[in-house]
Amino acid sequence: MSNSTSRPVVVITRRLPEAVERHATELFDARLNSSDTALTAEQLAEAMRSGDALLPTVSDAITSAILSVSPRRVKIVANFGVGYDNIDIATARSLGIVVTNTPDVLTDDTADLAMTLLLMAARRAGEGERHIRAGDWTGWGPTHMLGTSVSGKTLGILGLGRIGRAVARRAVEGFGMRVIYFDPPVPIGEARAYGASPRQSVEDVLRESDFVSLHMPASPENHHLINADRLALMPRHAILINTARGGVVDEPALAAALKSHVIAAAGLDVFEREPKVDPALITLENVVLLPHLGSATIETRVAMGERALSNLAAFFANAPPHDRVA
Numbered sequence: 001m002s003n004s005t006s007r008p009v010v011v012i013t014r015r016l017p018e019a020v021e022r023h024a025t026e027l028f029d030a031r032l033n034s035s036d037t038a039l040t041a042e043q044l045a046e047a048m049r050s051g052d053a054l055l056p057t058v059s060d061a062i063t064s065a066i067l068s069v070s071p072r073r074v075k076i077v078a079n080f081g082v083g084y085d086n087i088d089i090a091t092a093r094s095l096g097i098v099v100t101n102t103p104d105v106l107t108d109d110t111a112d113l114a115m116t117l118l119l120m121a122a123r124r125a126g127e128g129e130r131h132i133r134a135g136d137w138t139g140w141g142p143t144h145m146l147g148t149s150v151s152g153k154t155l156g157i158l159g160l161g162r163i164g165r166a167v168a169r170r171a172v173e174g175f176g177m178r179v180i181y182f183d184p185p186v187p188i189g190e191a192r193a194y195g196a197s198p199r200q201s202v203e204d205v206l207r208e209s210d211f212v213s214l215h216m217p218a219s220p221e222n223h224h225l226i227n228a229d230r231l232a233l234m235p236r237h238a239i240l241i242n243t244a245r246g247g248v249v250d251e252p253a254l255a256a257a258l259k260s261h262v263i264a265a266a267g268l269d270v271f272e273r274e275p276k277v278d279p280a281l282i283t284l285e286n287v288v289l290l291p292h293l294g295s296a297t298i299e300t301r302v303a304m305g306e307r308a309l310s311n312l313a314a315f316f317a318n319a320p321p322h323d324r325v326a
């Protein structure tokens with residue numbers, strides 16, 4: 001903080017829901033981004049020099065160089081998002097910068113969006129929309145635009161954390177699906193409570209599933225986990241859903257697999273180089289593409305903002321922030 005009487009300066013990198021911005025200005029000397037234009041690397045570095053805290057979003061790359069600016073005033077980076085692969089955590093740790101995220105509050109909405117993609121891809125909903133809007137629909141027909149059933153099928157979940165479990169619950173209770181998963185750290189008894197049965201490997205899940213939904217964090221080990229070799233293990237009728245992070249899928253390999261019908265379809269909410277989407281995917285009818293909408297409801301975005309503010313408030317009250325990840 002600049003001195004003992006002034007309020008902490010919190011630099012907020014993007015527009016947040018109005019209620020959250022109002023609350024931020026009540027709690028802190030909040031520097032808002034009224035234009036909502038993403039800050040450049042230079043502006044983020046300047047924020048590290050001028051603020052006591054930074055509140056970035058998952059689309060701001062908080063690199064080692066940005067964290068290491070000198071002189072630096074920021075002591076806490078309160079990410080607006082559950083994922084924090086946008087922040088160089090190793091550098092933050094080595095510099096003693098606290099990092100927090102916003103778990104729990106977006107679990108249900110993100111799980112809902114995974115199911116949205118699954119249903120859209122299975123029932124060719126995106127394709128059907130385009131069909132009508134293009135004026136191509138000539139009427140109902142017994143063989144017109146046939147999709148595939150969801151109820152009773154097998155859903156494979158890779159990563160049975162909070163969101164993976166919420167998807168499992170929806171699939172089992174809402175659609176009578178059989179759920180299998182791979183996530184070694186999850187105790188088997190616990191997973192069974194979500195109606196999910198363990199498998200020994202990613203490959204086992206891919207071979208056995210009609211649908212596969214990805215819920216692992218972005219990490220060097222998970223980079224391009226779903227590649228051409230693994231896609232080739234999936235049944236030809238299988239559908240891949242990704243609401244985790246774009247980097248866990250090799251996008252050119254997926255586009256090639258969709259084009260040559262190695263798998264039937266995919267539903268993607270996240271991309272490796274957002275907002276860029278591989279042009280090969282854009283030309284394909286058998287993939288549903290959404291612009292990273294997993295947590296995009298007013299209720300959840302307010303809750304995420306409040307969670308970030310409460311982490312900051314705890315930190316500046318010398319209490320441990322609830323969601324500390326570094």
Ligand code: DGY
Pocket residue numbers: 058080081082083084106292293294295296
């Ligand atoms: C997150 O919080 O990590 C999400 O991807 C944002 O929707």
